[in-house]
Amino acid sequence: MEKLFINGEWVTTQSSEYLYSPYTEEKIAEIPIAKETEVNLAIYGAFKAKGSWARIPAHEKASILEKLSKLYEKNLEKAAEIIAMESAKPIRLAEMEVSRTIQTFKFAAEEAKRIHGETIPLDAAPGGERRVSYTIREPLGVIGAITPFNFPLNLVAHKIGPALASGNSIVLKPARQTPLSSFYLAELLEEAGLPKGVFNVVTGHGSVVGDLLVTDSRINMITFTGSPEVGVGIRNKAGLKKVTLELGSNAAVIIDKDTEVNKKLIDRCITGAFSNNGQVCISIQRMYVHENIYDKFAEQFIEAANKLKIGDPLDSDTDISALISKRELEDRLSWIREAKESGAEIATGGKEEGTVLCPTVILEAENRLKVSCQEAFAPIVILNKVKSAAEGIHFVNESRFGLQAGIYTKDIETALEAIDKLYVGGVLINDIPTFRVDHMPYGGVKESGIGREGIKYAIEEMTEMKLVVWNRN
Template sequence: MKEKLYINGEWVEAEQYAELFSPYSQEKIAEIPQASDGQVDAAIDAAYATREAMANLTAYEKAEILEKLVVLFKENRMRAAQIISLESSKPLKFALGEVDRTIETYKFAAEEAKRIHGEMIPLDAAKNGANRLAYTVREPIGVIAAITPFNFPMNLVAHKIGPAIAVGNPVVLKPASQTPLSAFFLAELLEQAGLPKGALNVVTGSGRKVGDRLVTSDKVSMVTFTGSPEVGIGIRNKAGLKRVALELGSNAGVIIDDGVDLDKIVPKCVVGAFSNQGQVCISLQRIYVHENLVEAFTAKFKEATEKLVLGDPLDEKTDISALISRKEQDRAKAWIDEAVEADVQLVTGGTIENDLLLPTVLVGVAPHLKVSCQEVFAPIVSINAIQSVEEGITAINDSRYGLQAGIFTNDIATAMHASKKLHVGGVLINDIPTYRVDQMPYGGVKESGNSREGLKYTIEEMTEMKLVIWNQE
C-alpha cells in the first residue's frame, strides 16, 4: 500500500518513500511518503490560506463537522482499531479502547465548540472607568503545527485536531514515523465530514526535516507537541515567540499505604504498568509499598503479571505484544540488565522470548538506576518498600518529571497531605496514575511539560484573548 500526503484537500505523491514495517511481525505494511521541503511549505501555505474560512465558520458549523466525525468513527470502529494495532502493535483490546476514547474526545470537542466565549469586565470599578463597556472575546490563534507520538496515534492526535477545529484553527499534522496510517485515516474521515480544504494537512517524514520546518515557519502561530523532553526543549528553543504547548515524559509513581486492600489494588497496578507494553506517558513505573505489605503485594503482583497473555496484537486475547521497535526493545533490556548487575531483585520477566520483552518486575531499585529515574517506556515496573507515606512522597518528588502520581490509603488526612505535597500535575487518590479521561486538565510540571490538555483547556491555549472597550460618552 503506497500512501500519499494530504495537502490542501488533495492526496499528493512524494518523490521519496520509506517502508513501514509491523513492529510485531516485521512484515512490510505500507510505503510512506517523505515530504520534501516544498511540500511541507505547501501544507503550511494551504493552512495559512484557510485561516479566514475557518475563522468564519459558526460554532454550529464547527460542532457539526466534529459530530459527523464522531459518527464516522463509530461506523469504522473496528477498522480504526486494526490500523492502530497493525502499525503500533498495541493489542487490539487496548486499540479498541483508544478508538472509544477518540470518539469521546471529538464529542467533547464538538460540545466545547459551542462554549467558546469571553466575559464582561466591570471597568467602572476603576476611578477612570465610568461610562465604558468592556468585554473579551476569544479568537483563533492561526495555523497550528501538531507533532504527535506513536503510542496513542488516534487519541493524542484528537487532543490536538479536535480543539483546533472547535476554535477554527487550520492544522498541519506531522504524525510519528511509525504510526502515520492513523493520521491518513483521520484525513479521510474529516474529508467526508466536510472540513474545508486546507484546514487539515498531513505531512510525513523525518522529525528533523519536517518538524523543524514546521517549528520555524513564520506562518505557524502555535506548535503543539507530545513526545520526549529532549525533543520538546529543542522545539521550544527553535520556535521563537510562537506559542508552544509541550506534553512530555514521566516516570509515574504510586504510594501504597498500610492497611489497604491489596486484592483491589494489584489488578489496577498491573494494568497501569503493562498496558500498551508500558508505552504510556503515565504508565505506572515506580511502586512504593509500605514495608508491612510489600512482601504480600509483590507476590500478588508477580502472580497477576505472569498470567498476562503475550502475542499477536490483532488477537483479542493478547495483553502484551511487541515494543514499537527492536531498538527500543534492546534499550529496555539493557536497562534491566544494568539493574540486575546492581543487585536489584528480578522477580519475573527480564528476558526476550519470541521477540517479545516479557513484562518485568524489579524489587529494591536504587533511584539512580535508569529503570527508576528515566522514562522506561517499556513493560518494566519497580517495587520499593517504604516505612511511611512521607518517604514515598519524597521518592516520587525526587524526579525531573512530574506528570501524575497516585496514592492508595484509607486515611483522609494522609490523602489530603499527599495531594498537597506531591509535585505533579495530577494526583490520583485511591487510583493509579495511569488513569485519564479526556475532558480533564491533563499535563505536568518540571520536565513533564508546560501545558494542559483536555478540550476546554487546550481551546484556551489555541485562542488569543481580545479586549474590546466601548467609550459611551
C-alpha cells in the same frame, strides 16, 4: 504507496520508506517522505484556509466534528486494526482507543459551541466609570501538531479536535512509525465535509518536516507530544510562537499501610503498569509500598504479572505485544541488566520473547538506576519498600518528571498531605496515575512539559484573548 494530504488533495512524493510491523517485522505500507516543497505547500494551504475556517459558525464546526465521531463509530473495527497493525497495540486496547477518540471528538464538538470570554467591571477602578468591557477568544491561526506513536489516533485527536473547534487550521506531522491512523483520519474528515486546506497531513523526517513547522512564521503554535529532549529543542527554536509540550514521565503510585491488598487493587495496578505494553506517559513505572503490606502486595502483583498473555496484537486474548522498535527492546534489556548488576532483584520478566519484552517487575531498585529515574516506556515496573507515605512522597518527587501520581490511603490527612506535597500536574487519590478521561485537564510540571490538554483546556491554549472596552462617557 500512501499519499500526503495537502490542501484537500492526496499528493505523491518522489521518495518514500517502508513501514514495518513492530510485532512481525513484516512490511505493511509504503510511506511518503515529504521534502521542503511539500511541507511549504501544506503550510500555505493551512495559512490560506485559516481565515475562512475561523469565520464559519460554531454550530457548523460542531456539526463536522459530530459527523467525524459518527464515522469512527461506523468504522471502529477498521480504525482499531490500523492502530494494532502499525503500533503493535493489543487489539482490545486499540478498540478502546478508538472509543475514546469518538468521545474526544464529541467533546470537541460540544466545546466548539462554548467558547466565550467574560465581562469585566471597569468601574471597580477610578476612571473606569461608564465603560463596558468584555473579552473574546479568537483562533491563533495555523497550528503545527507533532504527535507520538503510542496513541496514534487519540493523541492526534487531542490536538486536531480542539484546533478545529476553536477555528484553527492544522498541519499534522504524525510519528514515523504510526502515520496510517492519521491518513485514515484525513479520509474521514474529508468525508465529514471539512473544507480544503483546514487539515493537512505531512509525513517525513523530523529534521525536515518538524523543523519547518517549528520555524515557519506562518505557524502560530506548536503542540507537541514526545520526549523531553525533542521538546526542549522545539521550545528553543520556536521563538515567540505559542508552544504546548506534553513530555515524559516515570509515574509513581504510593500504597499506604492501611490499603487492603485485594484483587481489585492488584488488577488496577497491573493495568496501570502494563497497559499498551507500558508505552503510556502515565504508565506506573515506580511503586512505593508500605513495609507492612509490601510482601503480600509484591507476591500477588508478581503472580498477576505472570498471567499476562504475550502474543500477536491482532489476537483479542493478547495482553502484551511488541515494543515499537527492536532498538527500544534492546535498550530496555540493557536497563534491566544494569538494575540486576546493581543489586536489584528481577522478580519476573527481564527477557524477550521474539520482538516482545516480557512483563518485568524489579524489586528494590535504587533511584539512580535508569529503570527508576528515566522514562522506561516499556512493560517495566519497580516495586520498592517504604516506611511511610511521607517517604513515598519524597521518592516520587525525587524525579525530573512530574506528570501524574497516585496514592492509595484511607487516611484523609495523608491524602491531603499528598495533594499538598506531590509536585506533579495531577494527583489521583485511591487510584493509579494512569487514569485519564478526555475532557479533564492533562499536563505536567518540570520536564513533563508545559501547557494543558483536555479539550476545553487545549482550546484555551489555542486561542488568543482580545479585550474590548466601550467608552460611554
